[in-house]
Amino acid sequence: MRLHVAELAAIRDRALAGPGEPATAAQKAKGKLTVRERIGLLLDEGSFREVEPLRRHRATGFGLEAKRPYTDGVVTGWGTVEGRTVFVYAHDFRIFGGALGEAHATKIHKIMDMAIAAGAPLVSLNDGAGARIQEGVTALAGYGGIFQRNTKASGVIPQISVMLGPCAGGAAYSPALTDFVFMVRETSQMFITGPDVVRAVTGEEITQNGLGGADVHAETSGVAHFAYDDEETCLEEVRYLLSMLPSNNRENPPAHGCDDPAGRACQALLDLVPVDGNRPYDMAKVIEEIVDDGDFLEVHERWARNIICALARLDGKVVGIVANQPQSLAGVLDIEASEKAARFVQMCDAFNIPIVTLLDVPGFLPGVDQEHGGIIRHGAKLLYAYCNATVPRISLILRKAYGGAYIVMNSQSIGADLTYAWPTNEIAVMGAEGAANVIFRRQIAAAEDPEAMRTRMVKEYKAELMHPYYAAERGLVDDVIDPAETREVLINSLAMLAGKHADRPSRKHGNPPQ
Numbered sequence: 001m002r003l004h005v006a007e008l009a010a011i012r013d014r015a016l017a018g019p020g021e022p023a024t025a026a027q028k029a030k031g032k033l034t035v036r037e038r039i040g041l042l043l044d045e046g047s048f049r050e051v052e053p054l055r056r057h058r059a060t061g062f063g064l065e066a067k068r069p070y071t072d073g074v075v076t077g078w079g080t081v082e083g084r085t086v087f088v089y090a091h092d093f094r095i096f097g098g099a100l101g102e103a104h105a106t107k108i109h110k111i112m113d114m115a116i117a118a119g120a121p122l123v124s125l126n127d128g129a130g131a132r133i134q135e136g137v138t139a140l141a142g143y144g145g146i147f148q149r150n151t152k153a154s155g156v157i158p159q160i161s162v163m164l165g166p167c168a169g170g171a172a173y174s175p176a177l178t179d180f181v182f183m184v185r186e187t188s189q190m191f192i193t194g195p196d197v198v199r200a201v202t203g204e205e206i207t208q209n210g211l212g213g214a215d216v217h218a219e220t221s222g223v224a225h226f227a228y229d230d231e232e233t234c235l236e237e238v239r240y241l242l243s244m245l246p247s248n249n250r251e252n253p254p255a256h257g258c259d260d261p262a263g264r265a266c267q268a269l270l271d272l273v274p275v276d277g278n279r280p281y282d283m284a285k286v287i288e289e290i291v292d293d294g295d296f297l298e299v300h301e302r303w304a305r306n307i308i309c310a311l312a313r314l315d316g317k318v319v320g321i322v323a324n325q326p327q328s329l330a331g332v333l334d335i336e337a338s339e340k341a342a343r344f345v346q347m348c349d350a351f352n353i354p355i356v357t358l359l360d361v362p363g364f365l366p367g368v369d370q371e372h373g374g375i376i377r378h379g380a381k382l383l384y385a386y387c388n389a390t391v392p393r394i395s396l397i398l399r400k401a402y403g404g405a406y407i408v409m410n411s412q413s414i415g416a417d418l419t420y421a422w423p424t425n426e427i428a429v430m431g432a433e434g435a436a437n438v439i440f441r442r443q444i445a446a447a448e449d450p451e452a453m454r455t456r457m458v459k460e461y462k463a464e465l466m467h468p469y470y471a472a473e474r475g476l477v478d479d480v481i482d483p484a485e486t487r488e489v490l491i492n493s494l495a496m497l498a499g500k501h502a503d504r505p506s507r508k509h510g511n512p513p514q
């Protein structure tokens with residue numbers, strides 16, 4: 001037996017060592033960690049249990065018979081993050097550029113099936129060149145199996161994709177099906193086809209980073225939710241995100257003890273938000289003041305900055321926050337903001353995270369670009385997501401909430417459980433100036449002094465329809481609160497809603513706007 005065990009140890013050592021020093025040096029020269037270093041940073045120390053470390057491909061042709069490394073270029077297994085089980089698969093770029101062949105794919109399929117069965121999150125550490133060219137259609141079929149499982153797992157277990165190298169083709173599609181995409185500046189890219197193919201087909205000259213680097217995807221395309229300067233910080237933030245998510249859709253997110261008093265008065269809010277509805281301010285500071293210890297994790301922080309989507313804790317329990325950002329495009333809803341918030345609301349609903357919506361919204365962004373770009377169907381995505389969400393939903397109107405944007409952003413009429421407003425709230429079909437221009441157009445045009453008439457009509461409209469208690473008198477907000485009470489009121493209301501259960505009519509699935 002000892003001889004056998006010694007032989008096993010030698011084989012294991014070879015598998016663990018990977019493809020050798022030159023390949024490792026090349027990986028390091030690109031500023032990247034090795035696959036096992038990454039897994040070591042992601043998981044609790046010593047918790048990784050590898051599955052199929054001795055797997056090798058059986059493909060033939062193109063010299064593959066002579067090149068059959070252990071792992072086949074992907075390390076799979078499970079471990080823990082803060083003591084909770086997490087499944088992981090990680091490409092090894094040193095082997096076939098991390099490209100996916102049949103054996104590689106079936107290892108990933110197995111670990112995905114295990115994660116779904118165990119009801120635990122799946123994290124992929126992506127550093128791979130897509131389908132392994134030498135294996136042809138079997139490689140493509142392997143990707144099909146991953147996409148199918150990504151979709152099956154969607155809304156069942158959290159799926160997190162961490163991009164740690166140049167990821168092409170299927171290695172970019174699969175992450176797009178998952179809940180969160182993390183990237184690292186300079187070293188990670190995502191594209192359907194690399195710069196060489198782009199040059200050949202369209203004649204465009206572009207670098208890998210220019211085409212699909214972290215900043216491109218975190219700021220322009222919205223493909224990446226998070227971007228960091230180095231792998232260590234990136235993987236630490238993945239751990240932080242996991243600490244806010246439940247293991248699966250049958251559980252609640254983990255609650256923590258909280259030293260920040262639930263009844264803490266938020267006096268700073270009285271000065272943070274200008275009473276004049278046209279003056280900008282930083283909504284992030286408002287969120288910081290309300291949530292436990294001022295701590296929150298912004299999702300898609302650099303994309304569609306006119307809306308904030310963040311995970312935070314209130315009295316130790318995780319909440320999702322959706323908030324207009326008045327210091328960016330006046331907090332207006334446009335195509336990208338609608339898409340960003342819709343996906344976030346859906347994610348929160350899938351994983352039992354109550355949603356707090358902070359409104360200060362002048363409406364949808366008008367314009368030809370927006371209309372031709374499909375603001376109607378993109379805005380409808382957010383409406384659909386809120387209407388569909390059965391988790392506790394609370395809205396707070398800080399200042400203005402106008403028109404369709406007011407309805408879309410979790411108004412009482414689309415199912416908010418509770419709606420509060422500050423005494424500065426102004427809920428209306430549109431701003432007073434715009435409203436007066438429409439309904440008093442004739443009187444203004446016929447007046448001797450049109451400007452004086454316009455001013456008088458604006459004032460009249462405001463006095464009649466836009467005073468802060470108009471909605472409260474009609475029961476359309478549940479209470480008008482002192483901003484300093486905001487934290488206490490939200491915590492108290494969420495505690496009441498903790499047992500919320502909502503049934504929906506039976507159906508296969510809805511047909512959301514796309």
Ligand SMILES: CCC(=O)SCCNC(=O)CCNC(=O)[C@H](O)C(C)(C)COP(=O)(O)OP(=O)(O)OC[C@H]1O[C@@H](n2cnc3c(N)ncnc32)[C@H](O)[C@@H]1OP(=O)(O)O
Nearest residue numbers: 096097099129130131132133134143166168169170171194
């Ligand atoms: C589902 C459909 C799909 O996935 S279709 C997508 C197919 N994949 C592609 O088109 C990507 C082709 N590869 C590339 O564009 C580049 O290799 C990228 C990913 C940009 C990385 O470039 P770079 O960092 O310079 O590395 P490199 O080209 O030297 O490659 C390193 C080693 O990996 C190999 N490699 C690369 N891609 C594949 C692939 N798809 N199949 C099999 N092997 C691949 C390279 O040949 C190279 O190998 P070696 O180290 O020279 O032995």
